[in-house]
Amino acid sequence: MDRSYRIWPHYLDCTASRGSGRKVPRTLCLDRPSIDLILDVCRALNLRCQRIEGKKHPRHWFRYTGLVAVEYSGRKGELIKLIARSARERHRLR
Numbered sequence: 001m002d003r004s005y006r007i008w009p010h011y012l013d014c015t016a017s018r019g020s021g022r023k024v025p026r027t028l029c030l031d032r033p034s035i036d037l038i039l040d041v042c043r044a045l046n047l048r049c050q051r052i053e054g055k056k057h058p059r060h061w062f063r064y065t066g067l068v069a070v071e072y073s074g075r076k077g078e079l080i081k082l083i084a085r086s087a088r089e090r091h092r093l094r
Contacts, residue, residue, distance in 0.1 A: 002048070002071040005079055008057050009033050009065050012084050021059055023077070028084040030091065038068045041086045047072060 008021070014029040016022040022029060030037075035051055042049035048071040056064050072079045 002073045004069050004071050005076045006052075007038055007042075007068045007070055007080065007083065009035060009038065009067075010057065010060065011080055012038070012087065021057065023080045024084045028081065028088060030084070030087055033087065035066045035068060037087060038083060041083050041090065042068060042070055044090070045082065045086060 009032075010016045010021045011023040012028075012030050012033045013022060014026065014031050039049060039051055050069045051066065052069055053066045054064060055067050056062075057067075070079060070083075
């Protein structure tokens with residue numbers, strides 16, 4: 001059974017520190033990732049995903065970034081790293 005996880009852009013953002021919410025190491029992070037990039041990567045990985053606009057992370061209550069809801073059967077940490085690796089690969093191929 002798949003669970004739905006919320007993926008916020010700052011989970012993958014190089015400008016954010018681990019203390020402020022980045023979930024991946026510097027080797028996997030991206031400069032200011034967008035919701036569109038995360039959606040494209042999730043669709044390329046054949047994951048069911050949905051954009052949710054107008055939401056703000058509780059720690060970043062002053063910034064409306066939106067999020068992506070992704071259905072995945074594994075753990076959230078695995079999903080975030082999978083998205084980060086795929087996004088870095090797509091960025092490198094451009």
